[in-house]
Amino acid sequence: MKFLMHCYEQYCFPWILKYVDRAVIDDRKQTLAKVQGRVLEIGIGTGSSVPWYPENLTEVVGIEPCGALLDDCAKAVERVQQRTGGGTRFTLSVADAQALPFPDNSFDTVVAFLVFCTIPDPYKAAQEAFRVLKSGGRMVFFEHVRSDRPTLAKWQRRSNPVWKVLGCGCHLDRDTRAVLAEAGFRFEEFRFEHKISVMPLVSPIIQGVAVKP
Numbered sequence: 001m002k003f004l005m006h007c008y009e010q011y012c013f014p015w016i017l018k019y020v021d022r023a024v025i026d027d028r029k030q031t032l033a034k035v036q037g038r039v040l041e042i043g044i045g046t047g048s049s050v051p052w053y054p055e056n057l058t059e060v061v062g063i064e065p066c067g068a069l070l071d072d073c074a075k076a077v078e079r080v081q082q083r084t085g086g087g088t089r090f091t092l093s094v095a096d097a098q099a100l101p102f103p104d105n106s107f108d109t110v111v112a113f114l115v116f117c118t119i120p121d122p123y124k125a126a127q128e129a130f131r132v133l134k135s136g137g138r139m140v141f142f143e144h145v146r147s148d149r150p151t152l153a154k155w156q157r158r159s160n161p162v163w164k165v166l167g168c169g170c171h172l173d174r175d176t177r178a179v180l181a182e183a184g185f186r187f188e189e190f191r192f193e194h195k196i197s198v199m200p201l202v203s204p205i206i207q208g209v210a211v212k213p
């Protein structure tokens with residue numbers, strides 16, 4: 001069973017991420033257009049965000065606990081740098097968003113794109129993102145969350161056990177707005193909607209900008 005899960009995570013999950021990416025490509029472009037300065041993306045995965053970063057950033061640091069996904073991400077960086085002939089510098093490392101290997105106040109922007117659903121302790125990750133941001137620094141986020149519609153929320157809760165296996169730890173019913181607020185973030189922009197372009201269980205989406213005061 002362990003071997004099967006390993007194969008699934010290494011070979012199947014990256015394809016699922018690429019499929020999901022197509023459904024949210026416009027949201028990703030809009031989210032990444034808001035970044036500036038030195039940027040940290042937590043859970044960068046296969047690097048779906050990489051082509052959409054502006055070219056004038058100080059640096060983009062991408063962290064990801066899964067080495068196989070990060071290998072794909074490195075290839076995405078290579079492709080972008082070949083196309084642009086350099087541009088923004090990317091630094092990738094295997095690391096955990098719950099214990100970031102960076103000093104306090106060291107980033108201008110943190111990017112969280114479909115990641116708080118999967119991090120085992122989202123409260124710890126939000127505290128860490130808050131810690132490494134400079135004062136006035138911003139987290140730009142796009143996350144699927146628990147629905148405010150009771151019937152859909154019930155099906156999210158019921159589907160969680162199977163979904164967690166298929167989604168390599170993904171939870172359907174997290175309240176990520178509360179997680180970010182508890183870490184101390186203030187919302188500069190916030191939007192909640194049910195996106196009809198994605199499957200119902202993951203259709204409740206929050207997106208926006210959260211600031212470290």
Ligand SMILES: C[S@@+](CC[C@H](N)C(=O)[O-])C[C@H]1O[C@@H](n2cnc3c(N)ncnc32)[C@H](O)[C@@H]1O
Pocket residue numbers: 017021042043044045046047048049063064065066069095096097098113114115118119120169170
């Ligand atoms: C649904 S995928 C999204 C990947 C990527 N952000 C994207 O938009 O394509 C969730 C990601 O969270 C990562 N992840 C899981 N636990 C994590 C942790 N403790 N710290 C950082 N990332 C984590 C997974 O490895 C995976 O890459």
